[in-house]
Amino acid sequence: WVGEFFPEIPKIKYEGPNSKNHLAFKYYNAEEVILGRKMKDWFRFSVAFWHTFRGTGGDPFGAPTKHWPWEDGTNSLAMAKRRMRANFEFIDKLGVEFWCFHDRDIAPDGKTLEETNKNMDEIVALAKELQGSKIHPLWGTAQLFHHPRYMHGGATSPEVGVYAYAAAQVKKAMEVTHYLGGENYVFWGGREGYQTLLNTDMGRELDHMARFLEAAANYKKKIGFNGTLLIEPKPQEPTKHQYDWDAATAANFLRKYGLIDEFKLNIECNHATLSGHSCHHDLETARINGLLGNIDANSGDPQTGWDTDEFMTDIAEATKVMLTVVKNGGLAPGGFNFDAKLRRESTDVEDLFIAHISGMDTMARGLRSAAKLIEGGTLDNFVKKRYQSFDSEIGALIEAGKADFEYLEKKAIEWGEPKVPSGKQEFIEMIFHSAL
Template sequence: MPNHYFVGDHEYFPGIGNIPYEGRESDNPLAFKFYQRDRLVGGKTMQQHLRFAVCYWHTFCAKGSDAFGTDSQTFPWDTPKNPMMAARARMDAAFEFFTKLGVPYYCFHDRDMAPEGAFVAESERNLATMAAFAKERQDETGMKLLWGTANVFGHPRYMNGAATNPDFAVVTHAAAQVKAALDATVLLGGENYVFWGGREGYSTLLNTDTRRELDHMAHFLELARDYGRSIGFKGHFLIEPKPMEPSKHQYDFDAQTVIGFLRHYGLAGDFKLNVEANHATLAGHSFSHELQMCTDAGLLGSIDANRGDPQNGWDTDQFPTDIYDAVHAMLVVLADGGLKSGGFNFDARVRRESVDLDDIFIGHIGGMDTFARALDVAYRIRENSDLGERKLRRYSSFDSGDGARFEQGEMNLASLRDLAASEHKPVRASGKQEWYENVINQYL
């Protein structure tokens, strides 16, 4: 990547150069303590393992507003009054940030990159224009697109959903947006395409035909898949589970709900899941649980790396700093052979009170260091401890004899009963949970 990339003479982050690695003893907030892009871990570099991405929306569009207050942050790229000029400035700032931070990927919603027009064709032209500029920036910097998506939840027309909306006219508008976003994703070489069902759910059964809405959502996804394939998209389509906010009952509540939906409608061959840590905890699960459910199903696609606050009941999208949680996640990812075409996208934002531009760098540096350290710890646990062997031994009764016959489907319920009555006496074996947890602490 080039050093200090910016367009023309304008630099949006003056005084900040490419972020260096300085090691854990460094007290420089603008330096990595653990993330070394080219350091080998198990035959792959950290960059190849983690495939970090910066998101367009929180990083360059969110300015500290929440349900209780308006924007608290001001960005220099928002100065132009013309919406398309502002979009150009935002893109210039974004690619300057990407290259200085040293990530290989970025992600975007259509409305992050280009403003909505007064009518469908104008919106399409705006996005096509900005996607062409993004292609130039990618060619100049070597940046790549991890995934694209469409914001079919923010506009008032989507107050009752997009693909699940009871008004067919709204469904057509959602289709127009997804079509244009797929066009942009293919132009930019996106490796995945994400569906985030921000309002695909309902508030009351009194006015909702859930069976019809789910059928519509499945058919919409089929049409999007078919169009994507027809224009040369060869990557994965990803669905991102979320249990709440804004709909009371989300159709994509958690990983197992989405997996069941994909299998029920025959979509699992083309679709995988994009798992977000904060959504996992809002669903009452751990981050690693959601990842494990996806890997068990062979449907883990990509990861949105962030965290929530257990004292808040909403999606706070904070930068990940919990090493213990990240180690558990990396153990699952490594056991699955890595993320393949997915990556760790920082779907995170600085706090409302963090109003300096360097805070954006500091948040990303901390998140990258968290997962770099977690990668190292998880790899050493897998290589040097007997945690994996102990887990296998816990199920050893299914590895031979009648247990193996049961797993292979060679026994019926009556034969199991006869074994219980004749010879099989259960052994009360310890789960050794404390030992397993102590192993994690030992390697931290």
Template sequence: MSDFFAGIDKVPFKGPESDDPLAFRFYEPDRLVLGKRMEDHLRMAVCYWHSFAWPGGDPFGGQTFQRPWFGDTMEHARLKAEVAFEMFERLRVPFFTFHDRDIAPEGASLAESNANVRAIAEIFAEKMAATGVGLLWGTANLFSNRRFMAGAATNPDPEVFAYAAAQVKCALDVTHELGGANYVLWGGREGYETLLNTDMKRELEQAGRFLSMVVEYKNRIGFPGTILIEPKPQEPTKHQYDYDVATVFGFLQRFGLEGEVKVNIETGHSVLAGHSFEHEIATAVALGVFGSVDANRNDYQSGWDTDQFPNNVPEVALAIYHILKGGGFTTGGFNFDAKLRRQSLDPVDLIGAHVGGMDVCARGLLAAAAMIEDGGLEAALAERYAGWETPGARAMLESDLAAIAERVERERIDPEPRSGRQERLENWINRFV
């Protein structure tokens, strides 16, 4: 046991009237919502990188956090694992997530790096068995080291492609051995800074083949989880190839992977792409590729990915509404890909931020469930599209352009527009959020 969270007990549920900042007001793991436990609906996870690896720096200043596990030795990594599971238990969170370079230091060779990761994974396995905390997903960091400055799968140097493939193999093996529910690929530098030195067609072909190799290997080892791609439009590159959900779906279709790979959607990335969070979720549901979610938010006055903890209940409620209408999570969940502000220095800040984020997700779930039970939005949609349920309208979709044009002229069709009633529906939503 470490003493980092000394004096902080397991977070209790105290209800909506509580003013205790370290108590849940809405999150009750065993509460039934639409016939399913709240914990099983939300499947929430703590991310390793922002919570335990980020030092609090920004482009204009260095480290502000002083954590006893910061360092490049295995001793530091073991302490970090100890503290992480102490936090998971205090939060009663069911899952965590990690990059390979979050959990163990990089060695002098890939073999040494992989050995370091496996050594920490053994500690994880023991702690997971003791606590019941599961792994929502693992991934490989293919963007921080300078070798990846021009990308990993899309790098112009084939040796970097090979190194990335070997690193992913180890990370996927470890994720499989730990019973991970998913494996994520985030193309942090799979894009370009300038087209002057970029062969886009070649790079897209490389990315497609790399992903195909990952899927082939996943099936070979019998990994039962889902392979996920996390869309992001920019940052750190000027333009990333996995721009948004629709772009990723087109990429998957091109390489015949739309039945093998789904998407991990982040709130902040949706905003950077010029979309709303619920738009990206609804798009993924409509295309059949919805997988998982990174729960955070951006500062809308900033033009970059600020990764703040979620606190916008209406935004989260609408997102969860679309998730529930799409059937809910299967292997995915809500991963708190969120970091403290660099002035939030204390251990209690780390616990309290997650308490708030978990409560926001719980409130969003309750609101979304109430919307579904009320049925008002479904009724409005059914009324708006009722014309398409008639035999004539369905037959028209099987017809041809000339036949449709002939009918319009013969029957002198001249339709009048009907109100979309947007404000009425917005007012209806506000009854629940």
């Protein structure tokens, strides 16, 4: 393959909201400063190698539909290298600075683990070279779910040999992420979960998972990798129950096993909605537990019960996401990874760009609206005022844990029936939507 992979795609530029050019940004303006920070620094957008370069369009009912011109139908080392070059041309044209990968996306399996690792080294050396100084991984991760050996899980497989194999694989993936300058390392619990409780010792499996993550945290320190370790909650799929169901479940696990200071969370919007929460809820849950580390910026279909991994287009949702991100002081060293895929039926090369542009513009509109709300002040002031009765002497006593039931009973009798003002949800929603 000689020359450009995307010869018909120009470098994507900001042209403003009135542009009709579908290959331009209308809202995302990388260097523009919003709320005291450049847009690109709020977002730290990342391209997901697996969806963008390994997504085939196959689904449980159908064969692959994508026939990218650079693909030769093999899973050879040569193909892996060519694909990696395509990746960096894509990143460059899109104008982002991060990418994310699973070990097995970027390099083919060998016949043995050593051979596999050798393949990986060869590809990673090329990636390092192509990255240059400006681009590096937002995070890397190990694919512990595709190969049949992981059919019962990796760290939670009932087979000790699989546990060891998974450990070896994560070890290598962490090394590689570190080598490439990755800023985080992610654990998505692929098949860590169960299909039926009848054949499962859930307690023992969770103990194993804890030991595995503990060993990972130790190894990270050993190799001097300073990136954040991130757990990515998901409730179901592929298993009936994934152990990292949602942010609260993952937090309970981390607390139970003394790992709460070693990990943060990578919240994926579509995973949040599958678990019965709004994306905003799971982000806030992560935030108030001190665990919000990264966002997988995608979206599901509200009427669909599986992970559709769509690029987010809902500007109200994006605005809520950004309200949380701003409250969190940003996400760095985390960022926004597009764990989102083209629809199976989108088969033009330009669709890859359109989808990312649309996703970036949606998030950018979210930031702009969030900034309007924050600078307007009405939203925050309303919430603050709502709790003002606790900004009192007795409120302070309560919040300090010094108000016992006897004292509170005395107060309750003294005060009589409390006044309870309107929650004014419709008003606050009006304020919110008027900023969109």
